[in-house]
Ligand code: HEC
């Protein structure tokens with residue numbers, strides 16, 4: 351076959367083929383035909399490309415349209431849940447801990463001095479300026495609003511402007527109860543109006559938030575003391591040790607308030623963005639997003655739902671959880687499970703924000719990128735572009751050269767490779783699960799020693815610039 355075709359096309363045969371002979375005799379026509387064909391081809395490819403482009407943005411059939419509108423609906427729902435859903439946890443934060451009474455103060459029938467906006471901002475609570483009516487913004491600007499008065503805090507909560515805090519109000523304007531949402535810890539604001547007041551930034555870790563100080567305000571900590579079987583002084587000591595940007599999700603499982611070195615056992619609040627493509631979540635890889643969302647909503651926020659994780663029946667590792675039956679929680683009605691799909695989609699949709707231009711040195715970062723995947727061997731675990739392993743993204747404490755305290759408080763006794771995107775957004779509080787490395791250079795120095803990487807000072811700086819660029 352090949353030989354035959356070769357013959358027909360070969361010059362030697364041209365006289366035997368009248369068409370070929372005719373074409374050769376009229377070179378002008380040949381060029382015209384070829385130009386015509388070429389133009390035709392260009393036209394066809396361009397049309398195909400245009401159709402392809404249109405297909406990407408427009409729905410081509412009913413199924414595509416349905417998928418798009420479902421995704422959009424779930425995204426909107428997920429955003430609402432993430433920001434405003436308490437899953438019925440008012441029963442804990444309000445009715446049990448009576449935190450709302452501490453916020454109101456005696457003036458409104460609560461206890462103590464109450465929480466003024468200044469105090470609220472000081473413990474790291476954030477205010478969404480887009481939820482404030484224009485005249486209030488104006489008044490704040492002209493210092494006509496009393497930021498020392500708990501009444502103003504109540505007004506701000508009523509406007510749904512305090513991130514992650516949901517109030518239930520009596521007719522007289524006092525708080526009946528209150529609950530918390532995911533946004534409390536996993537959102538912040540851009541400070542566009544004033545420090546602590548600005549536009550919402552969902553997914554950002556609130557590293558100013560002093561959760562321990564907030565819980566300590568609660569007039570009635572008996573639910574916590576009886577769960578942990580310790581006295582109130584001990585609970586308060588544990589809470590005071592957390593500090594800004596930290597929370598201890600394992601405290602209610604194992605009752606460990608402090609590490610063997612005497613420091614707090616709390617971990618940093620991680621970002622809830624840049625998580626698409628990441629298999630296991632949390633510092634110690636407890637599970638996928640939906641596992642952890644159900645875990646937090648039920649066991650930490652104390653919402654009302656269903657949760658199942660028999661790993662918590664381990665009475666040696668998780669004495670508190672095993673005692674309290676956290677491995678199998680059932681509530682009717684279940685206010686959590688139906689929210690998991692949209693909540694997950696929303697978190698997967700929040701990509702890590704790009705660093706501001708000028709916040710890192712581009713040339714140095716480009717060199718750092720090369721080092722990251724070569725000499726420094728970072729990309730062995732932090733695989734670009736997700737910066738964690740595609741697969742089972744877990745490592746033993748020895749592999750990353752740190753102690754096993756926090757790892758041992760989790761089912762797999764390992765640390766999860768942190769996805770590094772958006773590191774620039776959480777530079778306060780330090781790095782690694784407990785913030786043990788104050789700066790990114792400290793992190794790089796740690797790997798340099800642990801892995802005997804022999805990085806020069808300049809190479810370390812380049813790596814840091816690359817990390818800042820993610
Ligand atoms: C009181 C603060 C607080 C609240 C409220 C909270 N979280 Fe978290 N979240 C944390 C902390 C602390 C961790 C790290 C826990 C660990 O690793 O042990 C975490 C971890 C996570 C992670 C893992 C991120 C990663 O890097 O893989 C996700 C996802 C997450 N939270 C989502 C949520 C959602 C959704 C809600 C609401 C249902 C919520 N959180 C409520 C503090 C909070």
Ligand code: HEC
Nearest residue numbers: 633726727728731745749765766767768781782783793797
């Ligand atoms: C053996 C796998 C592995 C290698 C190799 C590795 N890392 Fe990590 N990395 C991890 C794990 C696991 C964590 C989480 C540690 C923790 O939870 O305390 C982490 C955490 C980090 C963090 C902190 C993230 C945060 O949110 O606090 C940074 C930054 C980081 N790595 C950068 C690097 C750089 C730079 C390199 C190369 C010099 C590197 N890593 C090499 C596994 C690895």
